[in-house]
Amino acid sequence: MTEHQDNSRPHMTLSMIVRNEEHRYLRQALETHRPWIDRAVIIDDGSTDGTVSMCREILQDIPLLLVENSTPQFADEVSLRKQQWQATISTKPEWILNLDADEILTPDFGVIRDQLLSGEEDAIYFRLFDMWSETSYREDQYWQAHAYYRPFLIRYRHDWDYEWKETPQHCGRFPLTIQHFSYACHVPRVKHYGWAREEDRIRKVERYQALDPDARYGWKEQYESILDPEPRLLPWLE
Template identity: 25%
Template sequence: MFKVPVSCFIISKNEGDRIGRTIRSVRPWVDEVVVIDSESSDDTVSVALAEGCRVITQSWLGFGSQKRFGEDQCRNNWVFNLDADEVVTPQLAREIIAMFANGDPVFVAYGMPIQMVYPGATTPRPMARDHWYVRLYDRRYVRFRNSKIHDTVVTDEHPIGWFQAPVFHYSMRSFADMKRKLDERTWLLVENSGLNSKLELASRLLIELPMNFFKYYVVRRHCTGGLKGLRYAWIQARYRFLKIYRLWRSGKVRSGPSSIAA
């Protein structure tokens, strides 16, 4: 198979049960796979090494900062970021291979749909509409934001290309695991928040739960996911509400306007 001049880098911690599947979805067609491991206590490192990856241990720097560290470890300027619970579909792999086979890419960064898969399922729900993220890019021009809580590629004024085929995101081992992760992320956002408007927080306490339930259940089409979709939308909406409530209780308030962390 034609190998593209791309380094795939993956950050990990205790992902031994699923990182192998992630690696195998890219290993045959990328130039290298680099795993940045945050001192896992399971077999993540041995699994990655057995799959032919280069593994580098780095204590946790924060979401964006860890990925910036990963960018620096790659030998190619074109890099492809995956999380350890994501899998590149064969259709997306073919799109990427074809783009490089036809010469230099037109854009310096490319986004793609990231479609979530419910616990126990193998594919996303019908008509899934979750997220579009930039994951394939030339690090000489764009990079991840250097942030403890946000992990997005900053593209500034650069135009972006888009692939049509998705990455499958197996983000939850179970719904209990989903609640644990959202709880940890919510507290992290509260801890790293600046001062927030007391009036804005009060108004958002009234609308946050129904607004986000509508967003996830209808706009992002979890209504097509049956009972699991209903449960997913409710959990997401509840923790969005809890974020605002915890900000309110934290005492990080002021009388003027503010911008609340997403």
């Protein structure tokens, strides 16, 4: 019996949006998370590389719903997130782990997985660290996401009505409704590698300049700080 067939543990579905991730962090993310999940729902938002094949390869013996968008929808993030949500809840999930393709949970999650998912809370919160390299994360007045806990894992409540933050950028990975769920904050951390390479930082700046030039949905000073030549970095400690 493979790990995803273990009916004795709480059932968890990985929900993810991917786009041209073949040469970034997708393999590391899927290989890290696959022992903990029982199903995966992935929206491929118009990849032109081997992302889809990589998903199928790594998750080949795990039930997988893979939706391929012929035209990228990332310019309207809330529509893309709604698509991800609807595809995920169509599988009747028990727990939903919502991670991006460049976000990786620390291994200590695996040790307490079943304990967390067997608790009374309907949402599990972790801290996210914006990695600025493979070994350090950024911390300054503009970059301190790790100072706060945020939801990455929720129990799906089919009897609730869900509403979204209706903005084309920075709409959140889950519906706003989950803010009313009972929740608990826990020790495992999320390493976010979206800023870890200079080429990724440049690409993000170009994206924000195109999609949010007036910083209507984000923070102008933070956008401008992305390419700081000497940001304050702290070493990542396991």
